[in-house]
């Protein structure tokens with residue numbers, strides 16, 4: 001019996017025929033995220049979804065730090081933290097014993113943990129509410145897009161509603177209609193990649209259990225011989241268990257309540273008290289479209305790429321797509337950039353997608369070894385990992401989602417000096433740090449990102465001349481190691497250390513908080529050139 005009461009969004013009659021600036025097809029995790037991102041920037045968005053509720057059952061639960069930072073920028077960070085289960089640690093088990101534990105975020109001084117577990121339906125519900133509250137997103141439920149014509153000047157859509165079909169046009173179309181994307185199919189776009197045959201069983205159980213909030217992964221445990229098992233804690237005393245079933249399992253037989261109960265009881269102990277909340281069986285694919293931009297249509301999330309769930313890279317990758325496209329499309333809509341900027345969506349998100357596909361494919365190969373030799377290697381690595389740290393690097397129970405580093409992006413201005421790690425290079429996402437402002441504790445990332453570019457300037461007021469600050473084409477964000485008016489106070493020195501900053505260090509940040517350029521010493525002309533390059537307004541001379 002589901003414990004969650006799914007909302008039923010109203011059908012408010014058919015969408016008005018006509019032309020819309022931005023249409024999003026698909027009100028799932030990614031469509032709602034990009035609609036909210038655009039609306040927060042001031043753009044009007046039409047969002048169409050064939051359904052009238054949120055994601056059903058157990059899908060994404062692990063929201064990575066980068067997604068949490070993006071959701072914080074969109075105004076949902078505190079709500080997610082308050083409800084979600086925070087975790088940084090994981091433990092790997094082999095057979096009957098714990099072989100090692102790891103910590104994904106051992107250092108302090110970050111607003112968000114490595115992960116928060118939260119059911120996808122909560123995220124979608126809150127995104128829907130937030131979209132509605134902007135007054136700029138027109139949400140149309142029970143609107144199924146059934147036809148699409150793409151062109152250099154815009155897109156024509158046929159939308160089926162309970163009151164009949166409506167024809168609308170859009171300047172820009174964001175296809176967020178999931179893995180079975182009708183838009184991709186209508187355009188005849190094939191996916192390339194791998195389809196895996198191994199079947200997995202998801203069981204969500206409700207139980208009260210005092211266990212640390214950590215990811216637990218078993219290889220070949222006594223309660224599930226030959227397979228792997230993954231355990232995650234979710235809010236509302238719900239626990240997600242993934243059982244590897246193998247390629248020949250019969251999914252219907254495996255979902256039978258008696259069989260599921262027996263599996264779970266074998267794992268949790270015969271005296272464990274639990275209720276089964278959700279059962280489903282799944283297989284997966286690791287693949288993507290050749291290109292994500294097709295003239296006026298952009299593909300985001302599962303409509304663009306799909307991965308295995310090991311590593312939590314599906315939803316988190318889609319949220320990063322939304323983060324990447326939102327500011328660029330807004331810049332084009334408002335005339336601060338030309339359409340060339342939109343080509344960088346492919347240049348940046350295709351390598352990011354490839355990284356996710358590769359990581360998730362490798363995890364799958366380790367978790368489901370094909371053949372005796374692969375299994376013997378896998379088991380030897382696990383055996384060694386208990387005593388030898390070098391072997392732990394070879395264990396792959398899922399390389400967990402990380403922010404994409406857009407190293408090869410044409411929007412980056414290359415460094416002209418040496419920098420010490422972990423200072424984020426051009427293309428990397430900004431690193432958070434604790435700061436104080438007006439006597440209260442705050443976080444650096446909360447002062448970066450938005451509609452415009454920002455320039456982190458390290459140093460005291462005396463380090464910068466008013467005349468040079470006045471010539472800056474971007475908003476300066478002063479970070480000082482002493483308390484001073486109008487500056488973020490880096491009271492612990494963590495911000496300066498993380499950015500390898502000295503007085504007059506300048507870091508140019510895009511509206512999505514990625515580093516566009518950095519300099520040891522502020523030069524307003526260099527900032528102006530790098531900003532133009534990051535908006536694809538001019539190429540770099542290097």
Ligand SMILES: Cc1cc2nc3c(=O)[nH]c(=O)nc-3n(C[C@H](O)[C@H](O)[C@H](O)COP(=O)(O)OP(=O)(O)OC[C@H]3O[C@@H](n4cnc5c(N)ncnc54)[C@H](O)[C@@H]3O)c2cc1C
Nearest residue numbers: 026028029030050060061062145177178301302314315316
């Ligand atoms: C078992 C499992 C576990 C997972 N765990 C994680 C995890 O822990 N972390 C993580 O990051 N990811 C995880 N994922 C992946 C994650 O769920 C997906 O990547 C995510 O849902 C993709 O979001 P999306 O918005 O692109 O697509 P979807 O969520 O599929 O949304 C597509 C939307 O489009 C609508 N739609 C479809 N066709 C049309 C049409 N023709 N017209 C109008 N509307 C249409 C649908 O109604 C739906 O609302 C998991 C997935 C699975 C299956």
